[in-house]
Amino acid sequence: MTSEKKDKRRQYSVAMKAQVVAACGEPGASVAKVAMAHGINANVVHRWRQLAREGKVATPAKTGEFIALPLAVPAVSAAAPADIRVELRRGSVTMNITWPASAAVDFAAWTRELLR
Template identity: 30%
Template sequence: MSSVTVLRGPERRRRWSRTEKARIVAESLEPGAVVTAVAHRHDVHPNLLHLWRRQARQAAGRGVSFLPVRVAVEKAAPAGSGSIEIELSSGTRVRVDAQVDEGALVRVLRALGR
């Protein structure tokens, strides 16, 4: 019969502070950095470093961000624009502005004059 030896000792799992995680993630995001190399340099499993990077991206997405805005300038109406009121013999009043289509106005006046 064989025996099994159970080793008891301090836990291998290390607790990382937010500052340490942020520093290691920032190092892994530098141009030319290799995630695996950064992880080994800090004695972190590469999968854990990938998790921290994903969490950092998600946290950054929840932050405040600003988008460029373009304000469209409204064209001012011509200085001479105004309106005219036409009173027909029947007492009906028609008010039109200076931009009225002449053909449409003639048709309206003919229809009202009947």
């Protein structure tokens, strides 16, 4: 009995292999999870990692380094902070509550009691 279907192994680019091997090297990464995320058998990924350790496969240089960028600090106005505004709805009844932001702790306590 012969089959019309020919089994063909999937081919992966060197860049794809390097990307998967690099993902496995991240802290907390699981080879099985990385392989599953890429739709590859974990045994294949283990083999790629072995080849990379032996220096038989090119591994990418780390490019994900942290770069600190200065951010503009927004100007803080000297005006009083905005009030806390809440709108409660239940059926056809709507209640608007305005609470001073300076008493946010009191508002949190009131909200906790309201939601009990």
